[in-house]
């Protein structure tokens with residue numbers, strides 16, 4: 001077993017209550033990330049299409065989080081939060097082509113130190129090993145087809161081949177599904193599940209990466225828009241089935257009673273709610289509200305729902321706590337286990353960030369030429385753009401974020417602006433390196 005030094009030296013917190021299952025104190029861990037799957041499209045969260053029958057079944061035995069927030073709206077920073085327990089101001093993998101900061105312990109490293117076999121099967125270019133999220137995985141399978149997407153069934157198949165040889169000792173397996181990401185091409189019969197009366201020409205291929213709607217003023221007919229949503233929902237339904245199949249197979253290996261399972265997503269997807277499509281360029285609710293379910297075979301949280309705000313950064317400390325492992329010092333997330341007992345949620349804000357993507361600016365114009373920071377509480381969301389624009393929404397009265405209150409409530413806006421500055425001021429240097437745009441947040445005049 002590796003010694004407790006080097007990048008893991010800050011793993012010095014107190015270990016919690018040990019986990020006791022059929023195999024002693026070490027449960028297996030299965031973590032599934034559904035790329036680009038927003039909570040609003042899951043029947044688990046009352047969506048009107050039956051997109052997630054399997055997750056609903058799992059929810060009856062597991063713990064559901066009703067207000068889970070992604071710390072960014074694109075793949076790399078959100079997964080970095082998931083795997084490190086840090087927000088984008090704290091983990092370094094916050095910019096296009098940036099890399100996870102050295103020295104931050106990852107979930108894979110933490111369990112590997114306990115003797116786990118660790119493996120990841122990922123399907124997106126921004127999760128390739130070069131970005132640093134492979135740290136701690138014995139096997140990091142980022143081999144994806146150049147032209148076609150890797151399907152959830154293919155991810156499962158690769159994971160299954162690995163698992164057959166590694167399940168005799170405790171394991172951590174990370175599955176990343178990409179089917180709900182553009183282009184929306186769910187396999188049959190999932191491409192035909194919804195919107196069956198549609199007679200137009202729109203397909204996942206013709207929409208591809210949304211070129212027709214990304215330019216200012218680009219539009220879709222409502223029928224075409226609805227059809228894209230139907231294809232996307234079909235892909236979610238497909239992933240739901242694949243999660244069910246994977247866990248059923250796991251059960252056939254005898255691991256239904258000794259495996260913790262977490263299902264979540266890295267961000268959502270926009271379908272014109274605020275004039276945008278896709279993701280990676282905004283911090284509205286459709287882009288950041290994600291599913292989160294935790295199944296603990298010991299029954300903690302079984303059939304329960306927690307409705308306070310949590311974020312991807314809370315998952316690592318929560319899993320450590322459930323597994324009886326020390327939570328790394330410096331974790332920005334919090335274990336949610338105490339809230340299953342008698343702890344009262346503290347209404348901690350969640351901090352979000354998305355940087356500008358030069359390729360989008362070049363292809364689609366200046367409306368993408370901005371970085372966005374946001375602070376979200378259960379009641380408020382404050383968004384600040386590097387262009388100086390501010391947005392403030394009362395989420396309880398205006399969950400669709402239609403009424404910008406920033407000018408009407410300047411003191412509230414100024415307060416949140418200050419909080420954002422403070423949060424960034426406490427982060428590591430990689431975030432604060434001078435960048436042409438960066439001074440905009442700090443030079444902002446008090447609103």
Ligand SMILES: [Zn+2]
Pocket residue numbers: 035036074075076266267
């Ligand atoms: Zn993603």
